[in-house]
Amino acid sequence: MFNNFFYGNPVKIFFGKGVVERIGDKTSEYGKNVLLVTGRESVKKIGVYSEVIESLKKNSLKIFELSGVKPSPGLEKCKEGSDICKKNNIEVVIGLGGGSVLDTAKTIAFAALYAGDLWDFFEKKREVKKALPIISVMTVAATGSEYNNITVIKNEKINKKESIWNENLFPKVSFLDPQLTFSVPLKYTAFGAVDIISHVLERYITNRSTTLLQLRFKESLMTTVMENVETVLKNPSNYEARASLMWSSSLACSQMFELGNENIDIPAHTIDIELGGFYDVPHGANLAVLIPAFMMCNIEKHKSNIERFSRNVLKVGEKEKTSCLAESGIKRFRLWLKKIGCSITLKDLGYKKEDFGKIAKRVISNPYWNYDEETVVNILEIFYED
Amino acid sequence: MFNNFFYGNPVKIFFGKGVVERIGDKTSEYGKNVLLVTGRESVKKIGVYSEVIESLKKNSLKIFELSGVKPSPGLEKCKEGSDICKKNNIEVVIGLGGGSVLDTAKTIAFAALYAGDLWDFFEKKREVKKALPIISVMTVAATGSEYNNITVIKNEKINKKESIWNENLFPKVSFLDPQLTFSVPLKYTAFGAVDIISHVLERYITNRSTTLLQLRFKESLMTTVMENVETVLKNPSNYEARASLMWSSSLACSQMFELGNENIDIPAHTIDIELGGFYDVPHGANLAVLIPAFMMCNIEKHKSNIERFSRNVLKVGEKEKTSCLAESGIKRFRLWLKKIGCSITLKDLGYKKEDFGKIAKRVISNPYWNYDEETVVNILEIFYED
Numbered sequence: 001m002f003n004n005f006f007y008g009n010p011v012k013i014f015f016g017k018g019v020v021e022r023i024g025d026k027t028s029e030y031g032k033n034v035l036l037v038t039g040r041e042s043v044k045k046i047g048v049y050s051e052v053i054e055s056l057k058k059n060s061l062k063i064f065e066l067s068g069v070k071p072s073p074g075l076e077k078c079k080e081g082s083d084i085c086k087k088n089n090i091e092v093v094i095g096l097g098g099g100s101v102l103d104t105a106k107t108i109a110f111a112a113l114y115a116g117d118l119w120d121f122f123e124k125k126r127e128v129k130k131a132l133p134i135i136s137v138m139t140v141a142a143t144g145s146e147y148n149n150i151t152v153i154k155n156e157k158i159n160k161k162e163s164i165w166n167e168n169l170f171p172k173v174s175f176l177d178p179q180l181t182f183s184v185p186l187k188y189t190a191f192g193a194v195d196i197i198s199h200v201l202e203r204y205i206t207n208r209s210t211t212l213l214q215l216r217f218k219e220s221l222m223t224t225v226m227e228n229v230e231t232v233l234k235n236p237s238n239y240e241a242r243a244s245l246m247w248s249s250s251l252a253c254s255q256m257f258e259l260g261n262e263n264i265d266i267p268a269h270t271i272d273i274e275l276g277g278f279y280d281v282p283h284g285a286n287l288a289v290l291i292p293a294f295m296m297c298n299i300e301k302h303k304s305n306i307e308r309f310s311r312n313v314l315k316v317g318e319k320e321k322t323s324c325l326a327e328s329g330i331k332r333f334r335l336w337l338k339k340i341g342c343s344i345t346l347k348d349l350g351y352k353k354e355d356f357g358k359i360a361k362r363v364i365s366n367p368y369w370n371y372d373e374e375t376v377v378n379i380l381e382i383f384y385e386d
Numbered sequence: 387m388f389n390n391f392f393y394g395n396p397v398k399i400f401f402g403k404g405v406v407e408r409i410g411d412k413t414s415e416y417g418k419n420v421l422l423v424t425g426r427e428s429v430k431k432i433g434v435y436s437e438v439i440e441s442l443k444k445n446s447l448k449i450f451e452l453s454g455v456k457p458s459p460g461l462e463k464c465k466e467g468s469d470i471c472k473k474n475n476i477e478v479v480i481g482l483g484g485g486s487v488l489d490t491a492k493t494i495a496f497a498a499l500y501a502g503d504l505w506d507f508f509e510k511k512r513e514v515k516k517a518l519p520i521i522s523v524m525t526v527a528a529t530g531s532e533y534n535n536i537t538v539i540k541n542e543k544i545n546k547k548e549s550i551w552n553e554n555l556f557p558k559v560s561f562l563d564p565q566l567t568f569s570v571p572l573k574y575t576a577f578g579a580v581d582i583i584s585h586v587l588e589r590y591i592t593n594r595s596t597t598l599l600q601l602r603f604k605e606s607l608m609t610t611v612m613e614n615v616e617t618v619l620k621n622p623s624n625y626e627a628r629a630s631l632m633w634s635s636s637l638a639c640s641q642m643f644e645l646g647n648e649n650i651d652i653p654a655h656t657i658d659i660e661l662g663g664f665y666d667v668p669h670g671a672n673l674a675v676l677i678p679a680f681m682m683c684n685i686e687k688h689k690s691n692i693e694r695f696s697r698n699v700l701k702v703g704e705k706e707k708t709s710c711l712a713e714s715g716i717k718r719f720r721l722w723l724k725k726i727g728c729s730i731t732l733k734d735l736g737y738k739k740e741d742f743g744k745i746a747k748r749v750i751s752n753p754y755w756n757y758d759e760e761t762v763v764n765i766l767e768i769f770y771e772d
Contacts, residue, residue, distance in 0.1 A: 001626065002402070002564070002625065002626050002629035002630065002633075003402065004401060004402025004403060004404075004405065005399075005401050005402060006398070006399065006400055006401070007398070007399045007401070008396070008397070008398035008399065009395070010394070010396045011394070012392070012393070012394035013391075013392065013393045013394065014392055015390060015391050015392070015393070015645070015646075016388070016389065016390025016391060016646070017390060018390075019390065178388070211626075211629075211630060212610060212613075212630075213606065213607070213610040213630055213633065213634065216605075216606030216609065216610065217603060217606050219602075219606075220599065220602035220603050220605075220606055221599070223602065224598060224599040224602065227598075239388065240387065240388050240597075243388035243597075244388065244597060244598075244599055247388075247599065247645075248599065256642070259401070259633075260401075260402070
């Protein structure tokens with residue numbers, strides 16, 4: 001069914017080889033004092049760090065820095081960044097790195113304009129009403145943060161991740177040069193691809209109203225990601241394939257293909273967020289088990305779209321006739337995930353069965369999801385081992 | 387090939403049943419004095435006119451009006467509108483109607499802020515640097531003007547149409563209620579569908595670099611339009627189908643699927659613009675002949691994508707094997723155009739062969755296209771009659 005929707009995505013995208021050299025010029029439209037947020041040393045190794053600094057300096061911008069953002073970015077780092085902003089009259093926040101860096105930059109951008117407890121926003125006690133302009137330079141193809149209005153931050157003190165969706169969190173400008181992703185390790189390239197596919201699949205596998213147009217767009221995107229990650233794994237410097245992954249990553253999170261269909265029926269990301277409190281496993285690695293597990297546990301409920309996915313994306317039944325299309329699809333999807341280097345059981349990822357009860361309790365404490373403990377445990381157990 | 391691109395589309399879309407009631411509230415964010423631009427009486431008949439007036443009044447907005455915009459909108463009407471703006475300190479321009487109304491509203495929006503000769507902008511002697519905020523309420527699914535930064539206006543004195551592409555011409559907000567298109571005559575609904583498909587095909591039928599992702603998105607969109615126009619022709623008040631056409635129309639012009647591939651190899655719209663100087667035939671009706679004609683005249687040059695189109699959109703070769711896939715596709719496309727009620731020869735549309743030389747001269751005088759006179763005449767002649 002074609003539900004009503006609102007759509008507005010104001011992000012300006014500069015995509016392609018060498019686009020980062022324009023960052024100084026574009027940033028100067030928003031202010032003079034800049035906070036540059038980065039993660040680990042890799043941005044220095046691949047040269048983009050010095051390119052950004054050079055471009056900012058050429059435009060006479062005053063640069064302050066916050067480095068060392070880690071995966072599953074924490075609240076303390078955001079506070080550190082917002083303190084720098086407050087002290088130095090920062091006017092623009094730049095995130096240079098992956099999703100964690102950008103989530104940190106987004107959070108700093110609104111934290112800088114508030115006194116009081118930052119966690120209040122994540123607990124939805126306060127609403128973000130304004131933020132400093134945010135600019136991003138992405139170095140991975142995975143989270144899509146460069147094209148959305150979302151941030152996910154971990155409160156280290158209570159060991160809990162929370163997200164905020166707010167229109168002030170759209171970057172003003174995002175620079176996407178696929179060459180910056182050439183050196184992403186193959187394992188993380190694969191995890192990134194799984195993340196992209198998950199963003200699409202979480203709203204594709206549904207029995208709620210959706211439209212054929214949206215399903216087709218999503219199939220186009222998933223097929224493209226599957227083909228191109230295979231190419232990249234063979235040749236990590238294949239520009240076309242890296243570019244396809246990078247742009248697919250942005251589009252998958254642009255909300256362009258979810259209009260009127262915002263509900264998520266297989267909330268794998270939500271379980272992953274809670275897993276993050278227990279194990280230090282990359283996001284995409286968890287999803288490679290969780291997404292098929294969700295599908296298998298909901299195979300009857302969502303049969304029709306799982307069958308579509310099997311036929312149109314995984315090409316099950318092209319050569320052979322199959323009476324159990326949905327099951328064959330899930331099986332083939334898991335084989336493909338294994339082929340690109342993902343573990344496809346939670347045991348392989350180091351999870352322990354005895355923790356599943358505790359994890360499930362955390363998951364069901366999230367008021368957004370209507371899952372009971374038993375269902376969550378079932379999802380965790382179904383592909384615990386092969 | 388994955389070319390570099392810039393993409394930024396700031397339009398905020400409110401889509402669905404009843405969204406127009408929000409226009410007063412949203413317009414008031416941009417100003418108090420409003421110029422409401424409309425076309426013929428149909429907006430009054432379908433009730434949306436009074437709904438807009440009511441919503442604007444409820445928000446205490448001061449309404450000025452310009453009505454009577456006609457198809458192939460003219461420069462004089464734009465001047466009339468900009469005079470109203472200048473005299474009455476208009477702060478927002480609303481276009482309520484189809485593409486012609488919106489093109490007029492867009493042109494008024496920048497004309498209101500300039501003295502001097504308005505045609506200078508269309509002749510590219512001056513650049514649009516600012517414009518009043520533009521808001522649109524669309525009543526047809528065809529031109530996609532509600533989601534792009536383009537206006538096409540006819541200078542009646544010299545009988546010539548010109549277009550402007552400029553970032554100030556994006557509407558701030560567009561309201562799209564598919565119910566408003568229920569009463570569009572079936573003939574014009576079909577022409578609208580042809581217009582949408584043409585916007586996509588003009589850049590799909592190419593041998594330049596493009597990406598598989600873009601081709602797939604376009605195939606998804608064209609397939610959806612073809613299916614849904616057939617449904618609408620059977621049941622004009624089918625909401626789902628009308629909604630699919632309306633949103634496809636917007637997306638086809640959002641430039642989202644052309645990134646890095648802005649060049650047009652089969653510029654059917656350009657020839658249509660010149661035909662407009664000779665005959666008073668609806669845009670979509672001309673395109674239903676011109677698009678297949680362009681394909682047929684370029685069948686060798688663009689064979690690979692015409693074959694893709696034949697296979698993936700027109701489903702040629704699904705049941706039968708065909709050695710001349712491209713030709714079969716063009717043939718099937720023309721049969722489909724005929725099926726939805728379009729004339730598929732220029733003779734049927736009332737064109738006279740003896741004018742083709744003159745038309746061709748006008749087309750090749752456009753410096754953007756590298757066509758010679760003979761080629762244009764060939765395109766006009768190939769489907770002159772069956």
